Amino acid sequence: MDYETPSTSHVDNQSPVDDIVENADLNILECPIELKPFVGCSFPILDNAIEFYENYGQLVGFDTRKNGSKKVDDITLWFYMVCNIEGEQKFNDQQPKRRRKSKKCGCNASVAFKFDSDRGYVIQHFNEEHNHPMVEVQHHKFMRLNRQLEPVHQKFISDCVGANIGPSLTFKLLTELMGGYESVGCTVLDIRNYTRDIRRYAEGCDAQMTIDELKKKKENCDAFTYEYDVDSQSRLNHLFWCDPIAKMNFLQFGDIVSFDTTYSTNRWCMWHIMAKVAEKVPKSLLGNNDFKKDLNSCVWYWVPAYFRDFPNSSLIKTTSVSESQNSFFKSLVSISNDSSTEVYKVLDHFSNIWSVTLSVEDSVCVCGCKMFLRTALVCCHIFLVLKNKRYRLIPEYLIGGRWLKSSLLKAVHGVQNSDVATHVYVDEKKKAQAILLGEMLGLYQAVSVDIDQIHELTSIVREARQQFFADGVVTSTAQKKKIMEEFYGAEAPQEVDVQPPEVVSTKGCGSRLPSRVEKALKLKNKPMRQCKKCQEWGHHDSRNCEKFKEKEKMRSRRNSDV
Known part of the structure; x- marks a missing residue:
């Protein structure tokens, strides 16, 4: 200088x-x-x-x-x-929005x-x-001047944001890594503000950044597919993408596309189930030890059994909606009964007659409604025939592998299709960063037991830093922008053609409920008016006039006594 x-x-x-x-x-x-x-x-x-x-x-x-x-x-x-x-x-004189x-x-x-x-x-x-x-x-x-976030802080915070770790826990992790509060170099508020800056970096252009990223993936992988459309105000309306692996899964599983909102969540854990026992069970049973013992044994069996599916299910215990519709059938008539094939006529409550054919040798059942061919769901007509024949298990061919949660042990056809590439786009920069970080952590762990080796490695790192940044380290603003670009995987576009979707109000985002003191002050400053029912001046109206209601009660009592 x-x-x-x-x-x-x-x-x-x-x-x-x-x-x-x-x-x-x-x-x-x-x-x-x-x-x-x-x-x-x-x-x-x-x-x-x-x-x-x-x-x-x-x-x-x-x-x-x-x-x-x-x-x-x-x-x-x-x-x-x-x-x-x-x-x-x-x-x-005005009431501040918040105390400072x-x-x-x-x-x-x-x-x-x-x-x-x-x-x-x-x-x-x-x-x-x-x-x-x-x-x-x-x-x-x-001091504020000594609480400037260094690039190492910014990168660590962005990594925590990517892992959905909040500011408080991020500060605790930094405290452990840096060796104490005095060595962190920032406060929880600084981390919270930087997290806010990361969110704001893509504000207003996140939809365009998403489209640009999908376009980049398409350029690197011909088998990648994406489609989108916008509304009259250029706001993103629908978005669909499919990578090569998804296409292979499509060929394997068929024509089913679904979004599982419970994926990677703990919906069926023991704690959540037992926490609702007090709400679902009568109070007279809560203190019954025998009941608790039987309930625990039942739940501990059922929770893992729910995820261990088999190609067999009990016909009587199935939860299919079609079984509950059996009560709506008027009649079941057998019109053919030879040694190999049985044909039944099923009359439902809509007066529709369906023909169901059952092969005696292999238990193959075909219905004229063709519901199983269209949706792979067993129709209620087939259920009625199987129930009439006293089948205890649903035949395996009626279940197949489409609705199972477990891995399918069947051959996959069409994977070598030329339209489906087996490679996916790999970010070489992120891969190299992961390798470098692994090497640095490995060195740190290896020398952490010897203070002399710690000092020696620190000296080597400082020399390497001086060698790479001989002309000076980049400014914090440029470094901050670069870290945010790395977090999103793309630079904020200068021109935005696709606007983000309209924000939908969610539960809990409404206005704050006023406190009891605020209600009292507002009522005190509110001008009084005359009630049309009780003819008195106050802050109430005719809809909730308590005095008028009390007069009406007294009048009804007098009339009842007379």
Whole structure:
């Protein structure tokens, strides 16, 4: 950094770097002459001037902030910086949206930079007097200037956001990794604000980013398919995509496309089931030990049995809707009964007659309604015939493999179709990052037991950092933008053709319920009016007039007595 500093010949007392003295009477802070601003000090660019004053504040123990600037033709002519607690707290008669604490005490410490075409930015004014004590050295880590999120923090937070880990737990993880609260370098609020920035990065363009990513996958894999449409306002309406693996699954399972909202959730765990026992079971049975024992044994058996499906199910115990419709049939008539085939006529309550053919040799049953051929669901007509023949199990061919949860042990045909590619798009950058992170963690774990090896590895890492970033590390703004782009896998587009869908209100997103005190204050300030029923002045109306209701009750009692 290039800037002019005064000579030391006119300085009476020059303190060392670690010797910071506070004048208790004037609150004027003393620090090394090379780190203290003065009128006439110049800087080549404005960023150097701002950084110099911020470093001065970090050293002596106060935070800084921008207080204003003047620009002409995109050139900053004046730039003002003050102490962070400059000014006074403002009060108004209106109720604030939320309570905020203020530490403003009217501190006048400030600095003003003026642009000079020859010298750059020159300090024209400098007030070093504060009307408040400085932050103690042991608390410097909590100052705003010392709580700048480093790239390592930003990458770690973005990874936690991707894993759906909240700010509080992210801060706890950082505390464990960094070795304590004093080494974290940020607060939970900083992490929460950065998480908010990640969400806002794609605000308004997330639909376009999704379409661009699908387009990129299509360019890298011909077998990838995607389709979408928009409404009249260019908002995303429908979106469908299918990768090669999904196409192979489609060939294997048939013409069924479904979305399982319970996937990877614990819907049938023991805790959730037993937690509802008190709501579903009469209170007289809750204290019965024999009942609890039988219920526990039943639930512990049923929970794993629910996921262990077999190609056999009891006909009588099936939960199919078609079985419950058996009561609507009027008659079942056998019209053919030879040694190999039986034909039945089924008359339902709609007066429809269906023909059901049953093969005696292999128990193949075919119905004229062809419901099984269309949907692979056994129709109620076949159920009635099987029930009449006293079948205890549904034949295996009527179940097949389509509705099973377990793995299918059948041959898959058509996988080698030329339209279906077996390869998928792989992000080589993410793959390389994972390998590098694994190597770094492996090294860290290997040397963590020997302090000498820890120091040696730290020295090697610092040398490597100096080698890679000899010209300086990229600015935090550029690094932050790059990390956010990596989080979403794409850069925010400059032009947005596909707008995000309209936000749908969900449960719990309504307005806040007013408190009892707020209701009372609102009622107190509400003008009174005359009730049309009781003719009294107050805050009630004729719809909920309690006095009128009481009069009506008394009148009805008198009439009943008469």
